[in-house]
Structure formats: C-alpha cells, structure tokens
Amino acid sequence: MPEQIRATAASAQTNLHAVLHLVATGRLRCSQTTRRPAATTVAATADVLEGGDFYPDEPIAAFAWPLILQAGGLAELAGTRLQLTDRGRAALAKPAAATVRRLWRSWVTTTVLDEFNRIDEIKGQRAANVLTSAKNRRKAVATALAACPQDEWITIDDLFSTMRRKRETSPTVARSERGLWKLYLVDPQYGSLGYSGFADWPILEGRYTLAVLFEYAATLGLIDIEYTDPAGARTDYHDNWGADDLDYLSRYDGLLAIRLNRLGAHALGLADDYQPVDNAAVPERTLKVLSTLDIVAVGDPTAADRLILDAHAERTSDRVWTIRADTLLTAIETGRQLGPFVTFLADRTTPNLPEALTVLVNDVTTRATRIRDLGLVRLIECADAPLATLIARDPKLRRLCTLVGDRHLAVAAEHEPQFRRMLRTLGHTVTATTG
Numbered sequence: 001m002p003e004q005i006r007a008t009a010a011s012a013q014t015n016l017h018a019v020l021h022l023v024a025t026g027r028l029r030c031s032q033t034t035r036r037p038a039a040t041t042v043a044a045t046a047d048v049l050e051g052g053d054f055y056p057d058e059p060i061a062a063f064a065w066p067l068i069l070q071a072g073g074l075a076e077l078a079g080t081r082l083q084l085t086d087r088g089r090a091a092l093a094k095p096a097a098a099t100v101r102r103l104w105r106s107w108v109t110t111t112v113l114d115e116f117n118r119i120d121e122i123k124g125q126r127a128a129n130v131l132t133s134a135k136n137r138r139k140a141v142a143t144a145l146a147a148c149p150q151d152e153w154i155t156i157d158d159l160f161s162t163m164r165r166k167r168e169t170s171p172t173v174a175r176s177e178r179g180l181w182k183l184y185l186v187d188p189q190y191g192s193l194g195y196s197g198f199a200d201w202p203i204l205e206g207r208y209t210l211a212v213l214f215e216y217a218a219t220l221g222l223i224d225i226e227y228t229d230p231a232g233a234r235t236d237y238h239d240n241w242g243a244d245d246l247d248y249l250s251r252y253d254g255l256l257a258i259r260l261n262r263l264g265a266h267a268l269g270l271a272d273d274y275q276p277v278d279n280a281a282v283p284e285r286t287l288k289v290l291s292t293l294d295i296v297a298v299g300d301p302t303a304a305d306r307l308i309l310d311a312h313a314e315r316t317s318d319r320v321w322t323i324r325a326d327t328l329l330t331a332i333e334t335g336r337q338l339g340p341f342v343t344f345l346a347d348r349t350t351p352n353l354p355e356a357l358t359v360l361v362n363d364v365t366t367r368a369t370r371i372r373d374l375g376l377v378r379l380i381e382c383a384d385a386p387l388a389t390l391i392a393r394d395p396k397l398r399r400l401c402t403l404v405g406d407r408h409l410a411v412a413a414e415h416e417p418q419f420r421r422m423l424r425t426l427g428h429t430v431t432a433t434t435g
Helices: 009-024 039-048 061-071 086-091 096-108 134-146 156-164 177-182 202-217 262-267 303-312 325-333 338-348 355-368 385-393 413-425
Strands: 004-006 075-078 081-084 153-155 223-227 255-260 287-289 294-297 314-317 320-322 377-381 402-404 408-412
Touching: 009 039, 009 061, 009 081, 009 086, 009 096, 009 262, 009 303, 039 061, 039 303, 061 075, 061 081, 061 096, 061 202, 081 086, 096 134, 096 202, 096 262, 134 156, 134 202, 153 156, 156 202, 156 255, 202 223, 202 255, 287 338, 303 325, 303 338, 325 338, 325 355, 338 355, 377 413, 385 402, 385 408, 408 413
Parallel strands: none
Antiparallel strands: 004 223, 075 081, 153 255, 223 255, 287 294, 294 320, 314 320, 377 408, 402 408
16 A cells, blocks of 8 residues: 555544434444444444545544544434434534534543554453553643644654653553553563563554544544555564564554644644635535425435435435425434535535525424424323412422413423422322322
C-alpha cells in the first residue's frame, strides 16, 4: 500500500451525521458488557463513511464511531441495540463542528474503552494492577496534541521525541515494574516486556499514543494524517522475543505523520470559532425531486445519503423514493427535523425543489406541533366526582395532578411519590387494581 494523505475535518463532520442517522435505524448493536460494536455494526458503519475507513480490511473509524457516540451521550444501549438519545437527535440538526468539539472532550474523560486494549499483540493486559488509568494516559496524549503547531506536519517519531521529554505528555502505560513483567508478546515467560529493552517507550507509550491519534483524533477530524500499510512500517519491536512472526505490533503502526487542522484547534480549545476551509467538498447533484414528490436518483447517492432518504421517504424501487405526509411524520416522531432534510435535498437536487414539497413540509411541520407528548402519567380513578375534585383543588396536590373527566386524575410519573405522600395527609391512599 503506498503512502496516503487524508484530510479528515470535512469527512468527519459528514460521517458524524451519517452514523447518527445509521443509529436511528436501529440496526447497530454493541456488547452490553464491553459496549464494543458487533462485527455487523462495524461493517454497517464502514459502509456509510465518506471515503470508507482508513484501511479496507482493518476497522479503525468504523470501530471508533459507536464508542465515541456512547461516550459523548449521543447514543445509548437498549439491551444490545444502540439508539439515539435526545442529545443525539438534537445533534442531527446542529453544526457538526460544535458536536465534534464536545465529543472529543467527552472522549478524553471516558471510561468506555482503554485504547491500549486495541493493541492485540501485547498480552496480559487484563491481569490485576497492570495498567495505569486510561484517563490519565489519554489526557497526556491530548496535552501533547494541543502543543502541536497548527497546519504543520510533524512526523510520529518527532512527536514521540517531544512527548518523552515531559511527564505531562508521556502516557505511562504500566502501573509498576511488576505490572510490566505481566505484559508480554506470544509467551508470558520468554516474551515478557519486563526484560531490559523489551518495553522501550515506543513499544508501550508510543503504541498507546498511535491508538488514540489514529482511531479517535483522526476519526473525529482533529488531525490530518499521512499513513501507510502497518506491515513493515515500524521495526522498533523486532528485537523482542516472539516478534519474528508478527507483521506489525499494532494496526496503527502505519501512521507516519499528523497535522493539527482547524477543526482540531477548535476541539482542543485553541480556537474559539471554527471556519471550514473554502474548498470543502460540495455534494454531488445526484437527486431529482419531481412535482409528484418522487425522489429519483439520477446519479449515485452515497450510502449515508440513502439512509437519510430512507428515514424521510418510502423507497419504492432501488432508485426512487416517495415523500408523503406519513413518511415525514414518522421522521419527526424519531426526533428528526424537516428543515435539515429540505436543505439536504436542495444541496443534491437540480433544478429547484418543487413548490409541492414546500407546501407539504410546512403543513406537516404545523400539524406536528399540535399534539405533544407530555410524558408518562399514572391514571388514578376516584370513587366519585366530588372526591376527584377535592383532590385536584387541594392547595398541595393540585400542582401534582390534573383532573381528567369527572373522576380520574393524571399524575406525572416523576410526581407520583410526592402525590402519594400528600394524599395520605388527606386521609386517602391509592390501592392497586386487582385482577
């Protein structure tokens, strides 16, 4: 594989919204124990990433995104299924740069994953008292990244040299010398990293740094990267026992150089505002919206674009979607706003959008505000109307319940304990319904 350079800021922002839309479909699953994405989830995520993952056969960004969204509170597990939170649904309608900034800051303090666990060839990590706090290590890498000059390339080896000189930028991995002896390659005795020279800084601290930078900083678009095939990219582990059969020590060994970009400076707090580059990619005009409100793919919509279309319209053939009031209402019910969808269509459609679409969107938007979900309530039945009225008008109880009809009271779930306590002061209680 030849050396590649990838500018990540624009694609990361596109990918953020694409993966959020993918989560909203309910197709993504993660382990309840580790919160790591399932293999099918990684594959589905890779399919919607602009330009694909960094390597075609080695998940990096596709593995990272489901974890990043969980750490940032944009997605959560319902059983094993990943679903959007209220914050995640709101993020679909917000500028991606501000969300990326919050996601990076959440990642720096996360407990979702220790990136060092992704260095598969270094065994013994799960033994007790072996590794230091991942939060402290991650903070050290973030500090080192913030010290990098903006818009200037720095090689990984130069970055390593700078990080090693200061304690606050050196992410110490092993908790102690005893813990170091428990880490090993291939064999716990002969391949132990406790032997002199077997755990030099690039082997442990360096590999951890590569994992954070490549899998999380680059995925979020903070750094542009130069990289190549990991096989043969680094030779610093070749003298270790058991290394003869290893093509590379980590999947991140191919990272050669990084460049802190504008989005990275914004996310790291080095710049208050983010101004995207002027030559940001313009979406291709791949769609045509007919007056019948059929959307026809006249080009090749991306996988991410197809997700958005599927969320707002009914697919009637491989290249045609139909917009109706009920499809738009369904999108609203899942937390989506129609304004971004109209903008999405306008950016990818030629000629202009038909007037019928504007009329339908305005009508549906208006109707969607006429009925509101006020949350779960407990319905309390009283024996007669006077008792229900007495409770509903009581000075202490009236703010906790609402009279429904003649003899029923609606009590919000969060008010129920207090309602029951206040009701007892009136000499009454709520009995459970028996079969």
